[in-house]
Amino acid sequence: MSGPPGQGADSLLRxxxxxxxxxxxxxxxxxxxxxxxxxxxxxxxEFGIPIEQVREVIRVGEITRVPQARPHVRGVTNLRGxxxxxxxxxxxxxxxxxxxxxxxxxxxxGVHDRILGILVDGxxxxxxxxxxxxxxxxxxxxxxxxxxxTGVARWNSRLIMLLDLEKVLLLPD
Amino acid sequence: MDADDNAFSExxxxxIVECLPLAEQVGDAFVELERRWRDEDEGADLLEPLRxxxxxxxxxxxxxxxxxxxxxxxxxxxxxxxxxxxxxxxSDEVAALLxxxxxxxxxxxxxxxxxxxxxxxxxxxxxxxxxxxxxPSASPxxxxxxxxxxxxxxxxxxxxxxxxxxxxxxxxAMLEVLGEGMIEQEAVAELYRRLPRKVRATDELxxxxxxxxxxxxxxxxxxxxLMETRLLPISSVFGRFPRLVRDLAQAENKPVRVVTAGGExxxxxxxxxxxxEPLMHLLTNAVVHGIESPEERARAQKPAEGTIDLRAxxxxxxxxxxxxxxGGGLDDAKILAKARALGLESRxxxxxxLRSLIFLPGFSTAEEVSxxxxxxxxxxxxxxxxHELGGTIEVESRLGRGTSFTLNLPLTLAILxxxxxxxxxxxxxxxxxxxAATVRVEPDTMHExxxxxxxxxxxxxxxxxxxxxxxxxxxxxxxxxxFYIVISMGNRRRGILVDRLxxxxxxxxxxxxxxxxxxxxxxxxxxxxxxxxxxILDAVRIxxxxxxx
Numbered sequence: 001m002s003g004p005p006g007q008g009a010d011s012l013l014r015x016x017x018x019x020x021x022x023x024x025x026x027x028x029x030x031x032x033x034x035x036x037x038x039x040x041x042x043x044x045x046e047f048g049i050p051i052e053q054v055r056e057v058i059r060v061g062e063i064t065r066v067p068q069a070r071p072h073v074r075g076v077t078n079l080r081g082x083x084x085x086x087x088x089x090x091x092x093x094x095x096x097x098x099x100x101x102x103x104x105x106x107x108x109x110g111v112h113d114r115i116l117g118i119l120v121d122g123x124x125x126x127x128x129x130x131x132x133x134x135x136x137x138x139x140x141x142x143x144x145x146x147x148x149x150t151g152v153a154r155w156n157s158r159l160i161m162l163l164d165l166e167k168v169l170l171l172p173d
Numbered sequence: 174m175d176a177d178d179n180a181f182s183e184x185x186x187x188x189i190v191e192c193l194p195l196a197e198q199v200g201d202a203f204v205e206l207e208r209r210w211r212d213e214d215e216g217a218d219l220l221e222p223l224r225x226x227x228x229x230x231x232x233x234x235x236x237x238x239x240x241x242x243x244x245x246x247x248x249x250x251x252x253x254x255x256x257x258x259x260x261x262x263x264s265d266e267v268a269a270l271l272x273x274x275x276x277x278x279x280x281x282x283x284x285x286x287x288x289x290x291x292x293x294x295x296x297x298x299x300x301x302x303x304x305x306x307x308x309p310s311a312s313p314x315x316x317x318x319x320x321x322x323x324x325x326x327x328x329x330x331x332x333x334x335x336x337x338x339x340x341x342x343x344x345x346a347m348l349e350v351l352g353e354g355m356i357e358q359e360a361v362a363e364l365y366r367r368l369p370r371k372v373r374a375t376d377e378l379x380x381x382x383x384x385x386x387x388x389x390x391x392x393x394x395x396x397x398x399l400m401e402t403r404l405l406p407i408s409s410v411f412g413r414f415p416r417l418v419r420d421l422a423q424a425e426n427k428p429v430r431v432v433t434a435g436g437e438x439x440x441x442x443x444x445x446x447x448x449x450e451p452l453m454h455l456l457t458n459a460v461v462h463g464i465e466s467p468e469e470r471a472r473a474q475k476p477a478e479g480t481i482d483l484r485a486x487x488x489x490x491x492x493x494x495x496x497x498x499x500g501g502g503l504d505d506a507k508i509l510a511k512a513r514a515l516g517l518e519s520r521x522x523x524x525x526x527l528r529s530l531i532f533l534p535g536f537s538t539a540e541e542v543s544x545x546x547x548x549x550x551x552x553x554x555x556x557x558x559x560h561e562l563g564g565t566i567e568v569e570s571r572l573g574r575g576t577s578f579t580l581n582l583p584l585t586l587a588i589l590x591x592x593x594x595x596x597x598x599x600x601x602x603x604x605x606x607x608x609a610a611t612v613r614v615e616p617d618t619m620h621e622x623x624x625x626x627x628x629x630x631x632x633x634x635x636x637x638x639x640x641x642x643x644x645x646x647x648x649x650x651x652x653x654x655x656f657y658i659v660i661s662m663g664n665r666r667r668g669i670l671v672d673r674l675x676x677x678x679x680x681x682x683x684x685x686x687x688x689x690x691x692x693x694x695x696x697x698x699x700x701x702x703x704x705x706x707x708x709i710l711d712a713v714r715i716x717x718x719x720x721x722x
Contacts (some may be wrong), residue, residue, distance in 0.1 A: 064592040064706040065686070068692030076689065076698055076706045081353045083698045083706055085686035116688055150261065169688070 026139070034082045034128045035153070039160055040107060040120040043095050047120075048127070048153065048160040052148075055108045055115065057123050060100050074119050079108065086117040092168060093146075111165050118169075129160065184406060185286045188237050190336050195226050199249070200275040202226075207268035208535050215260040224253045230278065234411070241294030242281040248301040252272050255305060255591060270300060328362045341442055344403050348587050351399060352681030352700075355392050359678075359702030361385060396679075400585055403443070407485045407492070408436030410449050413489030414456060414483060423459050428478040429464055431456070435485035440492050441585040444562055448494070448582070451555040455496050456481060458552070463576055475499065490584060491606070497577040503528055503570035511536060528568050532556035539622070560713040561696075562586065563604060565662050589682050591709065593675040593701070594658060596640035597647070600707045602680050602699055606714035609661040611674055614654065628668055630659060637668030643694060643715070660712040667716055677701070680710065693718060 037048035038057070061170040063075040063086055074097075086106055090098050098104065103122035108115060133155045148167035153160040202223050208217035227250040234242035252271060255262060274297050281294065362385050365373065372378060415431045422429035440448075464470075464479030471477065482497040505524055512518045512530055520526060529669040530536060534553040559566045582590075583606060591602035592611070614628065619637065620627050626637040637657050641647050652672040661667075680699035685692075696711035 062705045064708065066689050066692060066698075066708055067694050070688075070690035073689050076686070076708075078700050078704050078706050081349070081356070081700065083683040083686070083700065086689045087688065114686070114688065116686070158376070163652065 001095060014149060034050050034130055035134065035162075037153075037160065037162070038107065038163050039124045039127055040105070040125060041122045042090055042093065042120060046124065046158060047163050048129070048162050049107075049109065049165055051126060053109050053111060053165055055110050058106050058117075060104045060106055060119065063119075073173055077106065077117065079117070082115075084108065084115065084117045086119050089118045089120065089168060109165055109169075111169055127155070127160070129155045134138060134162065174328065182286065183623065184408065185237065187337060187406075188233060188239075189282060189285055190283045190338065192230055192233050192285075192629050193279070195230055196275065196279045199223060199226050200279055203268070203271040203275045207272060210263050210265075210268055215256075215263060217257065217260065220257050224250055224257075227253065230282070234282075239281070239285055239685075241291050242278060242285065244298050245274060245278045245281060245294050248298045249278065251305065251697065252301055257550070259618070266279055267304065270304060273297070274301070293528070315540060326428065339402075344399065344585075347401075348399055350397075351392065351396055352588075355389075355396070355679070355681070356700055356702060356704070358388055358392060359386065360704060362389070363702050369587070376639050390467040394681075396588065400441075400588070401439075403441050403585065404407050404439035405442050405445055405446065406436060407438045407494075408433075410445050410452065411436045411483060411485075413449075414453070417453065418456055418460060421457060422464075422479075425465050427460065427461055427466060429460055429481060431481045431483060433483045435487075438487050439584075440485075440582070441587070443586045444582060444584075447558065447562060448580075449579075451558040452483075452494070452496070454552075454555050456483070459498040459500065459576070460564065461498065462631070463498040463502075465501050469501070483487070488581075492582045494580040495577060496580075497575060499575040502572040502574055502576050503531070503568070504572065508536075528570060532566065547606055560717075563589070563606060563713075565713075572624075587682060589680050589699075591678055591680045591699075591711070592658065593653075593678055593707070594640075594656075594671040595673040595675055596644055596651070596654075598670050598672075599644065599646065600675065600701065600705075601644070602678070602709045603658060603660065604712060605677065607660045607662055608657040609666060611656060611658050612668070613656055614652070614670070616652075628657070630666075630668065633661065633666075635666050635668055637670060640669050640671045643669060660710075660716060662713055662716050665716045669715075680709070 035048075038051050039046050039048040040053045041047075058079065063077045063079050066073065069075070072088050072092040074086040076083050077086055078084070084106075085150045088097055090096065098119055098121060100119075101121070105120055105123045106117040107120055107123065108117050130155040134151045134153045137149050137152050148164045149161050150164045151162045153162060187692075202219050206219050206223075209219070227246045231243050231246035231250060234240075234246060249271065252267065252274075256267075277293055277297055305419045329584050339622070365378070365382060365385060368378065375383070398571070411433045414433070418429060418431045460479075464481070465473070465475075467477045469481065480499050483494070485492055485494045505527060508527055508530060509518065512520070512527065514531075517530055517533070520530065532555075534551075534554050536553065540619070556566050556609055559582070560579055562582055563586065564580055566578065567579045569579070570576040590605040592608050594601055594603060603691050604670075610630070612628075618628055622634075626639065627634050628637045639648050640654065641649050649670070649672075654672055656672075656674055657668040657670045658674075659666055659668050673698060680701075683698045683700065685695065685697050692711075693714050694711055695708040696714070697709045698706050699709060
């Protein structure tokens with residue numbers, strides 16, 4: 001997989017921070033000709049979320065299970081003294097629960113005022129995708145409850161599914 | 174100085190901290206008013222806020238028994254009222270009187286802790302009284318007044334320098350950082366313990382051990398001091414009840430008085446912020462449903478005026494608040510009837526258990542729905558609020574004699590002394606306040622009754638459930654768990670089988686993100702010494718549940 005300058009979560013994080021700093025200014029100049037996405041892998045597919053919603057990407061530490069937690073909650077983990085809830089996004093999307101591998105990461109996202117972690121199979125990179133490459137997902141493949149996929153970017157022979165984090169994380173009881 | 178004196182001097186400090194800035198604002202405003210008058214502006218817009226501040230000063234001074242300050246504030250308030258009604262009464266003399274009076278007030282507030290100066294206050298009140306009757310005259314003394322206020326303010330800054338106002342959130346943040354420091358200390362100590370014994374025994378490293386112990390003690394001391402700064406006297410909540418109850422009693426046409434005691438007992442501000450509502454609810458219930466009408470009281474040969482006694486006491490690191498009314502008491506027959514209607518009579522083996530049913534949702538014995546103590550928001554809401562604070566609530570009652578609610582609350586919410594246990598390789602913190610005992614499982618002591626585990630503990634048969642079943646990791650084969658802990662609240666007890674007892678630890682409570690849901694068995698989380706997160710068992714809710722485990 002090709003990547004941004006430098007690899008690994010830390011350099012990715014710095015790169016993401018850099019982009020985040022640039023993002024508001026760029027947006028002010030011309031109305032989003034490009035989407036800035038953090039992409040990650042889930043079950044061999046690639047998903048993207050807007051970079052503004054990503055605070056950092058961390059390695060998976062010990063995740064503590066919480067008894068009687070709602071479905072799709074993997075547990076809680078220690079993020080520098082803060083207890084972070086980790087959402088199992090795979091089961092949320094109808095996939096089997098993740099096995100933690102050295103490539104697994106927790107993407108720490110901010111949605112509204114809340115900070116949550118989502119467990120992903122691997123973070124690939126930060127990309128700028130021209131908006132004209134984004135098309136709606138073919139209706140035939142979407143089933144009820146999958147409206148969290150807002151579109152598909154076809155870019156450099158890749159398919160990146162765009163996720164609406166609010167909808168993904170608005171967990172059904 | 175005994176404890177009461179201490180508490181009183183703290184209250185005086187609170188009074189000074191709150192009122193001195195107010196008095197200074199009053200002084201500033203009168204100086205401004207004087208300036209406006211010179212410019213032929215009657216300054217009507219200044220008078221209303223001035224009256225408000227003076228009213229507060231008057232009330233606070235009266236509450237502290239500071240008659241001179243109360244009298245001066247009252248007199249100044251009267252002059253403001255006069256000036257609003259008759260702006261033409263303004264004069265240099267009046268301005269000087271006001272500025273001088275506010276200076277005196279600042280002085281009185283500032284020296285509240287050191288006794289009063291009744292003469293100066295009486296003299297001022299006399300001057301105001303003669304002004305209110307006299308006709309206007311001109312005698313320019315404003316320069317003198319100006320200087321007096323300025324001087325007084327300099328002094329005031331000196332005396333209040335030992336008191337600093339701090340945003341409560343900063344105290345929270347400090348406690349959080351301290352908690353992290355304590356976790357880090359634990360982590361270093363843990364690393365030390367893991368060193369091979371031979372390495373540990375070298376001189377340098379045994380010094381490290383001593384250093385770590387000293388650091389731990391220092392952090393504990395810091396925690397103690399920080400906890401104290403979060404404490405406020407319970408009177409800050411009690412104080413508003415007599416007036417609220419008076420208004421309510423008037424609306425109900427029942428003479429009721431509230432007697433409070435123990436207002437000096439300190440409690441964590443985070444708890445104080447959350448007990449006002451449940452207490453008001455209990456007081457409302459006492460007035461509306463507890464105290465009888467004057468006619469009924471006369472028939473029962475009770476004094477016409479009902480009494481509600483609200484007192485706080487400090488008991489072994491916890492605070493007990495008791496609300497006692499001398500009303501009609503709970504009607505056991507009505508409770509039993511309601512219990513039957515709800516299919517709960519099996520849970521009412523004795524009168525005590527029967528009465529505790531009133532804390533269940535949907536329970537209310539009042540026959541009429543009152544606007545203020547409706548059925549919808551009953552005692553279950555109160556009990557829930559108290560349980561959420563890690564507290565307990567119990568009721569005692571004698572028919573015809575009155576009802577008493579006893580709330581047992583922790584001193585603080587931020588730090589919880591806990592027992593750490595392990596179940597199926599998961600660690601859990603159990604608040605010590607709800608742990609009655611830890612018991613090693615001896616062969617043939619565990620029995621089964623109606624497919625539920627029971628054990629004989631201190632002469633009683635208690636239900637002992639499997640920790641794995643309770644926490645969702647599965648049932649352990651019989652006899653494989655080596656311990657059980659007994660959690661208790663009031664007269665309810667339950668055993669929970671666990672694999673290991675790890676030890677006692679003060680934990681910093683971190684709330685559970687709403688995304689995780691609201692599990693019945695977990696009240697929050699904490700970060701343990703090794704940096705891993707553990708869940709805190711919700712002993713209260715576990716005891717509330719009737720689980721098949």
